[in-house]
Amino acid sequence: MPLHEEPAAADLLATARDMLLKDLLPALPPDKAFAARMVANAMAIAARAAAQDGGWEAAALARMPGAPASFAASIREGRFDPGTPHHGEAAALLDEITRARCAVSAPRALG
């Protein structure tokens, strides 16, 4: 049972965004439409971030060979090139991280 009051952040953002797009945007002068769409976009990203189970971050960090900075440096040095023993694991980890990041920031990119 949740101790916080409902509706929660994701619901509030989605409901407010709906009102922005359906009620407010049509009433705005055309030169404010772009700004309103940006606000709607920001609310959609924030709503998805609020709804996401953040557990993937700890799981990804636990699987990462070293801290992100050293992982990045190792990639640069070629230590995860195709043909190296851990290439497949590194590729899979980057996919998993990027998929989770896209789920919040750019779900359409995932196709």
Next chain:
Amino acid sequence: MDEARLTAWLRDATGDASLVVEGASLLSGGAIQQNWALDVSGGRAWVLRTDNAATLAVSHGRAQEYALLRAAFAAGVTVPEPLFLCEEASVLGAPFFVMRRVAGTAAGHRVVRSETLGGGREACVRALGHELSRIHTIRPPRADLGFLGTAPDDPCAAFIAEQRTALDRQRLPRPVLEWGLRHLERTAPPPILPVLVHNDFRTGNIMLDETGVTAVLDWEFSCWSDPHADLGWLCAKCWRFGNDAQEAGGIGSRAALYEGYGAVDDARVRWWEVAAHIRWASIAVDQAERHISGVEHNLELALTGHMVPGLEWEILRMVETRDAAA
């Protein structure tokens, strides 16, 4: 803007002592510059271009952009004719230049939806290919473009080195961009003679009307590099404004673009398309950092940062496909 000062300066520059600025209005400009439409006596329609207070360090100043426009105009590229340059900050608060005003539409989302702009999709991308081939006739060394620095012996290697330097400056590591850069390093084509590369030649920066290209705009990122860099930037999926089936900028076919350009090494273009996603992701990180750091609190910059994961996803898919085919 101080119209009295501007009028006095323009009178001096043109030698027309009776010149009058009849109208000045701010056009929708980029994040970096201000563009003013000037209506000047005698039916002269001009654009005045100057800097916003906050500018990205990697872009050229107005004097350099003016020199690039002059070089492009002389090479037969369709650009607004550059008329006057004022390097003194005392007139308007920042250096500026004046060019002829050109009509047309550049807005990316509108351009990719239109069947007729630029003379129709295929004619338009053929014309874009021709514009690029004209730009690429400008070759180093050029005393007037000395601010571009020494041309690299190996433009692809130089690109990778620059991008890594940029990543090293970032607040956070970017393993996926490193992954993409390492792929580029492993698959880099051989050195090529560098030419002038526009470096932001894409839908959104090219003005079109119903008959064709009316102006190639936004020269502030130009550099000496591989000519295929421009073709790759234009064709990169991230610059098709959602119209992915039209591989040349969301406007027309890749084949028509290549045909309009002339000799194209397709494998090099594909390499530069991966490079384009990495470069755009890195620029997007920079823009978001301007917001996050508080240098410029701005929702558009903030949202640009959220484009990075989608670009990273595309980089991973391109690398995977290219490695599987190798």
